[in-house]
Amino acid sequence: MTTFTFHGGAGEIGGNMLLIDSPGSRFFLDFGMSFKRHGEYFSEFLQPRTSNALGDFLNLDLIPDIEGLYRNDFLSHNKMKTSEEPAFDGILISHAHLDHLGYVNLLHEKAHVYASSVTKGIAEALDELGSGSKDDFVKTTKSFSYYENKKGEISRIRNCRDPEIKYSQREYPLTVDRGEFEVGSASVQIFPVDHSIIGASGFIAHAGGRSIGYTGDFRNHGSRPELTRAFVENMASSDLDILFIEGTNIDEEKGMSETDVGNEISRLITEAEGRHVFASFPVRDTFRLLSFYTAARNAGRKLAVNFRQAFLLDKLDSNKALERGKDIIPSHDEGLSVYIKKREYGLIGEDVEEEEKARDYDKKERPYVGIDNQICWKDVRDNPGEYVLFLDNYSVQELVDIQPVEGSIYIKSQCEPFDAEMELDWGRIENWLDRFGLQVKRAHASGHMSGGEIAEVIKTIEPKLVVPMHTQRPVLFSDLCDCEVLIPEKGKSYEF
Template sequence: MSVKLSFFTGGGVDGIGGNKILLESHGTALFLDFGKSFSEENKYFDEFLKPRGLNGLGDLLAFDLIPPLPGIYREDLVIPTQNWWEKVSSHPAFRDLTIQGVLLSHAHLDHSGYISLLSPDIPVYTSLLSALISKAIQDCGISDFLSEIVYSKPKEILEDGLICSDKNYSNPSQQRPYYVFTHQPLSESVRGFWNQAPGKRPLSPVSLLPILEEKVTVGNLPVRFWSVDHSIPGAGAFGIHTPEGWILYSGDLRMSGKQTKKTQRFTQEAGALQPLLLIIEGTRANLSTSHGSKHFTEQDVADRISQIIKKAKGLVIADFGPRNLERLISVLKATEDVNRQLVITTRDAYLLEALNQCGEVDLPNPLGHPNIRIYAEKRVRTSEWESTLLEGCRAQCLTAEDVASHPNEFVFCFSYYDFSELIDINPSGGAYIYSATEAFNEEMQLDAVKLKNWIDHFHFQLFGNPFVQKNTDSHDPLHVGGHARPDELLNIIETIHPSYLLPVHTECFEFFENHFGTRKDIKLIRPQAGEAVAL
């Protein structure tokens, strides 16, 4: 008997993101995440050329963007006359397979995005926060077959062999089972949020199933969960106890945020297990040395943002990653200190309200908060979720006209994709705080050029550098990434001290070769897409 790990194109082993690692042991098959690889998808698709929902799984299979494993996917996304499984049957990884679950490390789409394609009876094991974030993202997002991570709308195959959503709105959406690691029983408000979906179509709910002891048996394998520090709440690492030994999966983690103790606890407890294998992310692994440079923390970022807001004249815009709620709280505190009001989008308000109900993190409830306003964009039609939200907070709603007359009173949480609203607000000067991720591919670099054009047009003073390259040390602490630095990666690995080390989610495997390539106590494994490793 052995542990078998299988790897796939765009599955986290040939670049950053898209983690989809298949673990098989003792008659049980599990996926460690089932994410969307943005880099692989962007080779063939873009904003205006997307995988076609009318073709189901076909477009994704054609470009090897999802594993060729027919037994794991939704039947309503397969067109019988297209013979897609026959077309990919020569793929070396092709086989019929049944899996017992997905271990979801966190709610970023490069780890969760392709769960929408999986059979609705396959359970997802994750934190309560990750489950709620995933549902909020889906509730507020564009409705298509690639966004149905928590619940899926019924599909039908037309006479011409194309797939479309069932137009009979009395047929309910199907919710998939989520088992959630949590420290307390689920509240009625959380259950109510989970069991309802916005829109005309009813939901056939599957109740959240709480796991209160940080461990559960999936198939024949005991599984442990640890909360870790990352740039999104609810991130976690997993341990799978196989007959050959413990297999650990780090997900994405860091040691520079305000939840560093969570990562430290995982590292110490994982090391005590004397694991067979550690699968670890290496997003920030690189060969450059930065001796003497200061390593910033999330608190350094909060302090710097506070300094800028205190001195700013005119409108202030803080631009940071979506669902980076730790950063949002830092901006809120800085806003309160200068008697300004924080302005958030309806999507942020919807997410905050949902997470506030679970009581697991110290997040503000935006509804009724004295220092939070909610920006109401101009729309011809408003989605049901947004109409309900705005109806409940009319006194907090803010329009472009309100801001234009008193720009000094507000700090906006806006990103590049909200810029069209600036045309209506028409600010003249102010501060633009760029506190988001680095521009590390051509598409993001192009967006950075456009971002600078907008900033210059409205005469904002820019703080932060949207043009900085990945892994470049910054001298102005306006952003801390969600991933462990090279020195932190080495510390984590040495503390856990596995027999085998398998890096994923990295573009610099050479970093691990330099440090572990000749080690006998920690044997390095280089995963390859389309291949399997047996331990």
């Protein structure tokens, strides 16, 4: 008997957490955070407790209570039952958005995590830029333990600077971004797909005599639509018994493509000649970054990225699965600048020694301070027509020092707010933009297919059963296709 159970992603956007249980194989498809359910209990100022995050999540029903699923250091510290080995064969991660990856840090330390090499690279960057066990996507911090320091004293592990003592590495056994592998007795194929983050994947699995398609998040109007088309063609030839398909935009018409966005950005930047141009887009969307990079260069400008983007670009630049110029560019590219904002004493841009400036920054940022293409507020202020500056919600304060010239623009290239908290955040940003006289322009392509495109995919694949996920309106699927549609409920198991 083969069953599936949605522990997240049913009747909601994000939080995908789908358990497939078949004879000889037990695995999850994604293990993500539901922003909606998480936000019902936590906020920026009300966080899970460091000492009991796992217990908090379990008691609030944010994660499933399954024996052998979670890491032993957390379980032991909270006097819960531990297990030497994980009680499942693996976790398949479709991409590195937190609503698909966000709770991987809680998993058993011996869990096998299957993801593309690019997704693993992004997860490693999240680890390296984060702090503590909440970012343990690839490494695992040995939390709540002790070690003997150089003085021979017993100290808490958080004070340890030796990574060999402080961390262990999670198992990411997959070595291909496209191909076949085994998870227990199940045979699984991974395929790259087009989405709003690089490295996204879909899966076809054969488990318990059943064939399963899992789309993750996908689209066919981005920078790599041919990837999604190839995945759909492979699902169509696999005689799927069941198709788990996302429906974020099931009730929307087809919108802008990434090409459309690039053209609109180019027009806006060209029209803003001699004035400041600021841009906001998802920080890890390297496809959108490349669209802005190309548009900026065509207008005789440089795209100025922040430290985190530069770090990610350099992390991924060595990945052989990516093509430089088409998929990725390094931070030292002649068309890029790295913008370093003020910290600590605010010495960046002042006439002091570079070594003293660098002391304002942590060890991860320091390698970018003083490099040839590093810029700061003064460079942008004095050269309004030279850069397109990435300006996210965490750096709008830089406007105080930059003092944009009249007629400057802010290009908003991301989704509109879809909940009360996001509306409050955007309202706050609007106050800053209004204060400094910035005109808001919009150019965005979704990371998801429209309803019509989803219907065409289902028609092409012809699965025996369709199960909508990652959507707030699963009932609309019944109107889109002729095959059987099952609307899943969270926590309920289904045989197939």
